[in-house]
Amino acid sequence: xxxxxxxxxxxxxxALEAFRAIDQKSPVVLISREKHPPYSRVxxxxxxxxxxxxxxxxxxxxxxxxxxxxKTRLGRSVVKIDLPLKSLSLDNGEQIPFDxxxxxxxxxxxxxxxxxxxxxxxxHLWTIEDAVRVDPQLQENKHLTIIGGGNIALMLAWVxxxxxxxxxxxxxxxxxxxxxxxxxxxxxLEAEIRRTGTRVLxxxxxxxxxxxxxxxxxxxxxxxxxxxxxxxxxxxxxxxNTGFVxxxxxxxxxxxxxxxxMETSVSDIYAAGDVAQGPLAFGGPCGVQALWTxxxxxxxxxxxxxxxxxxSYPGSLxxxxxxxxxxxxxxxGLCRETPDVIGRESIDSKRGFYGKFFWRKDGPxxxxxxxxxxxxxxxxxxxxxILKTLGRPEGERAVPSRFALGGDFASDLYYNFLAKIPERxxxxx
Amino acid sequence: xxxxxxxLDRCIGCRxxxxxxxxxxxxxxxxxxxxxxxxxxxxxxxxxxxxxxxCDAAACLDICPAGALRRSAETNAVVVDENRCVxxxxxxxxxxxGNIHFLADKHVIRKCDLxxxxxxxxxxxxxxxxxxxxVEDVPQLRRLIVDSKLMRCLVIEP
Numbered sequence: 001x002x003x004x005x006x007x008x009x010x011x012x013x014x015a016l017e018a019f020r021a022i023d024q025k026s027p028v029v030l031i032s033r034e035k036h037p038p039y040s041r042v043x044x045x046x047x048x049x050x051x052x053x054x055x056x057x058x059x060x061x062x063x064x065x066x067x068x069x070x071k072t073r074l075g076r077s078v079v080k081i082d083l084p085l086k087s088l089s090l091d092n093g094e095q096i097p098f099d100x101x102x103x104x105x106x107x108x109x110x111x112x113x114x115x116x117x118x119x120x121x122x123x124h125l126w127t128i129e130d131a132v133r134v135d136p137q138l139q140e141n142k143h144l145t146i147i148g149g150g151n152i153a154l155m156l157a158w159v160x161x162x163x164x165x166x167x168x169x170x171x172x173x174x175x176x177x178x179x180x181x182x183x184x185x186x187x188x189l190e191a192e193i194r195r196t197g198t199r200v201l202x203x204x205x206x207x208x209x210x211x212x213x214x215x216x217x218x219x220x221x222x223x224x225x226x227x228x229x230x231x232x233x234x235x236x237x238x239x240x241n242t243g244f245v246x247x248x249x250x251x252x253x254x255x256x257x258x259x260x261x262m263e264t265s266v267s268d269i270y271a272a273g274d275v276a277q278g279p280l281a282f283g284g285p286c287g288v289q290a291l292w293t294x295x296x297x298x299x300x301x302x303x304x305x306x307x308x309x310x311x312s313y314p315g316s317l318x319x320x321x322x323x324x325x326x327x328x329x330x331x332x333g334l335c336r337e338t339p340d341v342i343g344r345e346s347i348d349s350k351r352g353f354y355g356k357f358f359w360r361k362d363g364p365x366x367x368x369x370x371x372x373x374x375x376x377x378x379x380x381x382x383x384x385x386i387l388k389t390l391g392r393p394e395g396e397r398a399v400p401s402r403f404a405l406g407g408d409f410a411s412d413l414y415y416n417f418l419a420k421i422p423e424r425x426x427x428x429x
Numbered sequence: 430x431x432x433x434x435x436x437l438d439r440c441i442g443c444r445x446x447x448x449x450x451x452x453x454x455x456x457x458x459x460x461x462x463x464x465x466x467x468x469x470x471x472x473x474x475x476x477x478x479x480x481x482x483x484c485d486a487a488a489c490l491d492i493c494p495a496g497a498l499r500r501s502a503e504t505n506a507v508v509v510d511e512n513r514c515v516x517x518x519x520x521x522x523x524x525x526x527g528n529i530h531f532l533a534d535k536h537v538i539r540k541c542d543l544x545x546x547x548x549x550x551x552x553x554x555x556x557x558x559x560x561x562x563x564v565e566d567v568p569q570l571r572r573l574i575v576d577s578k579l580m581r582c583l584v585i586e587p
Contacts, residue, residue: 010494042494046515051536052495056513059496292494292519300491321518330522373531374461376521380488384525 001026003306004088004096005070006078007104008032009041010295011273011302013060015102018303020068026307028070029096031088033105035075036128037062042292044131045155048138049162057128078105078244083266100268100306103245103256104299107238107274107290112147112172116209119217122232125156137231140164145219145229148236149176149202151322151329154193156235158324161198168199168227170219175202180320180331185354185370193325238290240275253277255288260312262302270306272298279315281390282334282365289318314392317383321376328373333366333386334358341365357382363389430505430564433541433548435478436574439558442469442476446550446559453549454539455532464530464541465550478558480550481528481541483507489520489529489540506543514538 003019003026005012012030019028040059046052065072073090080089081101088096109124111117124130138144144160146153149171160167169176175186176193190200207220209232218226240255251257251265255277262270262278272278273295277286294316301313319332335358337343346355346369355369364385369375447463455462465480483506490498490507497513498520500506514537521529521538529540541548543561551559562570 014491040494040496042517042519043515046517051515052513056495059494293492293523296492319522321522323516323518328518330518332522373516373518373521373533376518376531377524377527377529379522380524380529381527383522 001099002097003028003100003102004098005030005102005104006032006088007102007106007273007275008034008038008072008074009104009106009273010292011104011106011276011299012102013038013064014296014299015104015270015272015303015306016068016070016299018300019307020303022304022307022309024069028068029073029098030065030070031073031076031078031090031096033075033077034127038064039128040292041126044125044128045152045159047131048125048135048156048159054128054132057131080244081246081250081269083246083249086268101270102302102306103264103269103271103275104273104295104302105241105244105275107240107288109234110237110239111234112206112236114147114206114209116211116217117147117234119209119211119232122209122217122234124234125152126238134231134233138163138165139230141166142230143168143216143228145170145217145227145232147206147232147234149173149178149200150235150237151177151180151320153235154324155322156233157193157198161196161325166197168201168219168229169193170201170204170206170221172205173203176200177329180329180335180368181370182335182356185356185368188354189325189327189329189370192327196325198325238274240277240288240290242275253286257286258298260301260314261305261310262298262313263305270302272302279313281315281317281386281392283315289316291316291318291320293319314390317386319379319383321379323373327370328376329368329370330376330379331366331368332379332383333364335366335368360389365389431543431546431561432483432564432567433480433543433551434560434562434567434570435480436558436560437476437478438574438578439556440467440476440478441556441558442467443555445553445555446478446480449549449553450541453544461530462532462539464528464539466530479526479528481507482526483541483543488523488525492519492523494519501542501545504543504546507540508542509538509540511535511537 037058038060039057043057076090078088109126144165145168146157157167157169193200205222207222210218217229219229220226255275256264256271258271258276258278260279262272264271274290277288280287301311304311321330340360341358343356343358353371357367358365444467446465447460448458450465451459451462468477487507495513495515497510501508516536529538532539548561551561
C-alpha cells in the first residue's frame with residue numbers, strides 16, 4: 001500500500017508517527033513546500049525574541065523522516081490530484097502514485113484587501129524564511145505597524161516592544177483577540193498594552209498604504225492622521241491551502257470537509273490540520289480551527305485510520321494560550337453565553353487574575369482568563385472537566401493506566417480545580 | 430519502572446515534600462518552585478497532594494511544539510529540556526491534572542523528573558504517605574493499606 005502525505009508540519013508529522021506505530025512496512029512519500037526538516041511555527045515569535053536559536057525551531061530530530069522510513073520531496077508542491085489514476089502531479093512534472101493520501105497542506109496567511117498592501121516588503125510571520133527575513137528588520141526605535149489583533153499579532157507586538165521598537169497594532173474589529181475575549185477583558189488587555197506606550201487602534205479600517213520615496217510607509221487609518229511605518233507585518237488570519245484540490249471532486253467548504261475518521265468525501269483520501277474542516281467538540285457544523293493542538297489530534301486520528309485501525313475523532317475542543325505584555329491569555333471550549341450556558345466571572349485583583357468560566361447544567365463547558373502563566377494549569381484540569389461534561393471517554397483516557405493516587409480521584413481533581421480558580425466559580429443551580 | 434504513589438489518608442499536610450522538592454530542584458524554599466503540591470482545605474477537612482504521574486499516554490509529551498519534553502530511558506519520567514522549552518504553556522493546558530508548573534524567573538516549565546530515580550519528596554515525607562514503588566507492586570501496596578484499615582475497624586479484644 002503506497003501512502004502519500006502532503007505537508008510536513010504538526011498534522012503530517014503526528015500522522016506519520018501514528019501510522020508508523022501500527023504499520024512499519026508500507027512505503028510513504030511526503031511532499032512539502034517547505035525545504036526543511038519539520039519545524040514548529042509556534043516557536044517563531046520565541047526565535048525573534050532571542051529565546052531560542054534557529055536550529056531549535058526543529059522540534060523533531062534531523063533524521064526524523066529517515067527514522068520513520070519516509071521518502072521526501074521537499075521544496076515541491078502538488079499541482080493536481082488525479083483521482084481516477086490515484087496519482088499526484090508535482091510542480092516538477094513528477095507523478096506520485098498512491099493508494100492512500102493524506103492532505104495536510106496547512107494554511108497560508110491572508111492579505112486583507114487594502115490598496116498598497118501588495119508591496120513585496122510587507123510580509124507575514126508564518127514560515128521560517130519569514131522569521132529569518134523579519135529578524136534583522138526589528139531594529140530599535142523603528143516604527144512597526146502590525147495589521148491584525150489576534151494572538152500572533154499581539155505576540156509579535158510584544159517581541160517588537162521588547163526589542164525597543166515603536167509598535168502600532170491596527171485591528172479592524174472593535175477589540176483585540178476578538179475570537180477569544182469578551183469586550184471587557186479585551187479592554188483590560190488593551191489598557192495594559194497601551195500602558196507600555198504601544199499603540200492599539202481597534203475598530204480601525206485601513207484606507208491605504210503608501211510607500212514613500214525615503215523608504216518608509218505611510219499607513220492611512222480611516223478618520224485618522226496617517227502613521228509612519230518603517231516595517232509592516234500582517235497577522236490577520238489564515239486560509240486553508242486548498243488550491244490544488246478540485247472542489248467538485250473533493251467536498252470543500254472553507255477547508256476540506258472531513259468526517260470523524262478524517263476521511264474526505266473521496267475514499268482513501270484523508271485531510272488533517274489547518275486545511276481540514278473537521279468535527280468540533282460541541283457538535284454542530286464542522287469548522288477550521290488552525291491550531292497546533294487540533295492539528296496534532298487530527299494527525300493522530302488520520303494516521304491510525306490510514307494504517308487500518310478504526311479510530312473516531314469526537315471533535316476538537318480548541319483552546320489557545322499565549323503571553324504578551326506581562327499578561328497570559330488562555331481560552332478553552334465554549335465561551336459564549338446561550339440560554340443553556342451561564343458565564344461566571346472570577347476575579348482576584350490581588351493576583352491580577354481575571355477570568356470567566358462557562359457552565360452548563362451538567363458541568364463546565366469553557367472559559368478564558370487573563371492572568372499569570374501558572375494559572376494556565378487550571379485550564380488543563382478544566383479541559384479534562386469539559387471532556388467529562390461532554391461524556392467523552394478520553395477524559396478518562398487521559399488518566400494514566402496505572403495512576404498513582406490514593407483517595408477519590410475525581411474529588412481530588414475537583415478540589416485542585418477549585419483551589420486554582422480564585423473566588424470559586426460556582427456552577428449555577 | 431517505579432512511580433510515586435500517594436497515600437492520602439496518611440498525608441498530614443506538613444508540606445515537607447514541597448520544601449524538599451524546592452530545595453533540591455531549585456535551591457530554595459519556595460512553594461511555587463515545587464513540582465509536588467499539597468492543597469489543604471480546612472473547611473472540607475481534606476488534603477490533596479498531587480505530583481506528576483508520568484502518564485503512559487502523556488498529553489504534555491504529545492503536544493510540546495518545541496521538542497522540549499522527552500521520556501527518560503532510565504526512570505521512565507517525562508523530563509524537560511530547559512534549553513529547548515520556550516515557555517509556550519501548551520503543556521500546562523494539556524495536563525489534565527495541573528501537574529506542570531511554571532518558573533516565572535526562567536520562563537520555562539518545571540515538572541517532576543523523579544529526581545533521576547531518587548525522589549526527594551518521598552525521602553523527606555514525614556508521615557510516610559509517599560511511596561516510590563515498582564508499578565507492579567502498587568496493587569499490593571494498596572491492598573496492604575486497605576487491610577490495615579480493616580484491621581483498625583475490626584478491633585479485636587485480646
